[in-house]
Amino acid sequence: MKTPKLWLVIPAAGIGQRMQAECPKQYLRIDSRFILDITLSRILGAAPFSGCMVALNAADHWWPDTEASEDRRIQTCTGGAERSDSVLAALLALAEQVADDDWILVHDAARPCVHPTDLSNLIETLSDHPVGGLLAAPVTDTLKKTGRGAHPEVLETVDRGLLWRAFTPQMFRYRMLVEALERAHELGQDVTDESSAMEFSGNMPVLVEGRPDNIKITVPADLDLAGFILSRF
Secondary structure (H helix, E strand, O other), rough: OOOOOOEEEEOOOOOOHOOOOOOOOHEEEEEEEEHHHHHHHHOOOOOOOEEEHHHHEEOOOOOOOOOOOHOEEEEEEEOOOOOHHHHHHHHOOOOOOOOOOOOOEOOOOOOOOOHHHHHHHHOOOOOOOOOEEEEEEEEEOEEEEEOOOOOOOOOEEEEOOOOOOEEEEEEEEEEHHHHHHHHHOOOOOOOOOOOHHHHHHOOOOEEOOOOOOOOOOOHHHHHHHHHHHHHHO
């Protein structure tokens, strides 16, 4: 039986409004390198990927200045308005190259701190699983549910015992993921990550525990934190 290949998909069409920067957050720099370059080089260097598709904004003019633009393993396509649109666009752009049972790992462009050990553990754990899964970490903070308003009051303390923080990469079979995303789009179902699309299609992903420092850069303060985490690897 043919061994399924690994393919990497990076949705990078977002504009990162919460960063309040002059460019999308994936093109901000840590130690003089674009975040996107750090992310791509770290993850591509940690597993035997057959290729990578990066979904870019139609108005993106930063990509030609990246290190990644010179990497022959990496292809690009035009992404969409939402993350799921970009992921689906990348998957369809790969259609002539991948097999239905090949593994697709989708990873956030602005999540450069994923550890190679976590990536290896994810791939090994899911290698024979019929659906796939994602890196995640148990919630450790006390969680409060509130009402709405400028100064919301606590309504209750939420039991965190069964709650996990979803990370990336998220790893699923090519055909199953395409069909799950297409079905969610057709039915108008909002999906915030690949796992939620798979869940909506009735396929239950596996949670693979990873390091809690696999942070996603979202607000300006995250830049310094990511730089510190990367300096410790």
